[in-house]
Amino acid sequence: MPGRVISVAWDCAVRCGAEQVKGNAMAQDNDTRMLLLIGLGALWVLAYGYSFSVFALTEPAGDGFVRGMNRVRAFFGWQGVAGMLAIAIWGLGRQWPKGSPARRFSVIPIGLALALMAGIFGLIVWARFAGGVK
Numbered sequence: 001m002p003g004r005v006i007s008v009a010w011d012c013a014v015r016c017g018a019e020q021v022k023g024n025a026m027a028q029d030n031d032t033r034m035l036l037l038i039g040l041g042a043l044w045v046l047a048y049g050y051s052f053s054v055f056a057l058t059e060p061a062g063d064g065f066v067r068g069m070n071r072v073r074a075f076f077g078w079q080g081v082a083g084m085l086a087i088a089i090w091g092l093g094r095q096w097p098k099g100s101p102a103r104r105f106s107v108i109p110i111g112l113a114l115a116l117m118a119g120i121f122g123l124i125v126w127a128r129f130a131g132g133v134k
Contacts, residue, residue, distance in 0.1 A: 044082055044089060044109045051074075051079045058070060058071045086109035092106060093107065
């Protein structure tokens with residue numbers, strides 16, 4: 001009987017230790033994912049901010065109708081990079097529970113990208129139906 005108690009106690013200790021190791025591995029996995037989320041977020045901030053600064057600071061090139069399209073192309077190019085990072089951040093953030101700060105943070109980049117797309121689409125529609133110069 002005492003051998004059975006020791007055996008049960010030993011089994012429990014081994015299982016609890018395995019669960020603790022598993023818990024540590026999961027905590028390390030969460031830390032790695034959080035570090036990746038922060039790193040991607042920092043890259044997104046750089047790409048998103050640089051798209052506006054490159055548009056404002058680049059000298060327009062070209063002649064006639066296409067003068068300055070190099071600025072627009074650079075803006076949309078960096079917005080494309082920021083958009084791809086936003087999708088990656090959103091996908092990574094969905095791994096956290098609903099309502100967690102990491103999950104809420106992961107929605108901000110894709111929300112801003114969608115708002116920018118909606119604004120550009122609205123500007124195009126408004127310009128189309130505004131009537132132009134009379």
